[in-house]
């Protein structure tokens with residue numbers, strides 16, 4: 034079996050965008066690969082080191098959503114990055130062979146630096162830490178979205194250079210691009226927690242209905258009877274994902290026969306139906322935080338075995354074994 038590793042920052046409860054963009058894909062892959070899924074708490078600190086007090090609850094919420102979403106701890110190792118300290122050691126060693134311009138040129142760095150005014154050493158090293166996450170499991174594939182592609186290329190480049198300098202040690206990881214439609218948020222922009230335009234997997238049916246009621250539609254449609262344009266309407270984008278009969282709303286929207294309220298009502302039904310099994314599982318998991326942490330602890334145990342074996346090789350090959 035080939036190995037897969039992926040990671041996600043502990044932002045707390047997952048929203049539809051996280052589910053469609055990552056979790057759903059991982060659930061599909063867990064049967065066919067040796068899989069490691071890492072909740073990257075150290076990466077979260079690179080931008081938010083001052084707010085570490087919420088890490089624990091965010092990790093727990095994420096663990097709950099991973100399990101509710103269908104990840105099976107018997108099939109994959111779900112773990113917290115900082116529980117496998119070997120990642121930090123490999124990060125340090127890889128940092129020796131990474132030039133600063135390689136890192137400052139990355140678009141993720143440029144954008145986030147401008148956005149947050151971040152200028153720390155830890156933040157600069159973010160992709161090197163990510164490379165360590167990947168290489169320490171000798172991952173063959175890394176399922177990520179397009180925005181992360183260059184980080185995986187850096188990891189691959191480091192693997193190639195390390196192998197050349199010190200002898201074959203790492204697999205060269207490849208990107209496994211996750212193709213998924215961009216999930217629009219309530220305001221029509223990309224769904225994201227920081228924009229607070231999201232629907233969480235944990236939201237109740239009522240909360241979902243309420244949120245969809247205030248979702249943006251075709252701005253030219255002021256009252257029922259006005260002709261609508263589903264092709265530019267974010268509500269219709271969600272219909273295309275969650276309503277198997279989404280064609281049914283096109284004609285009545287265009288003619289003006291159907292109002293947005295009814296259209297959203299239909300979507301609410303479809304979405305709530307789709308999320309019902311996850312919410313059911315979620316309810317049970319919320320009652321058992323100890324179980325969820327045990328799953329993460331077990332996952333870290335499994336991950337550690339592999340990470341420790343890799344690091345023994347790394348130290349040996351790098352001539353860091355002295356006696």
Ligand code: TRP
Nearest residue numbers: 038039040041042073076163166
């Ligand atoms: N940087 C990734 C993101 O923001 C998260 C991440 C950290 C990751 N380590 C990883 C993803 C290793 C894939 C592999 O989405």
Ligand code: SF4
Nearest residue numbers: 261266268286293296
């Ligand atoms: Fe959008 Fe539906 Fe309103 Fe048409 S009827 S504009 S698809 S919400």
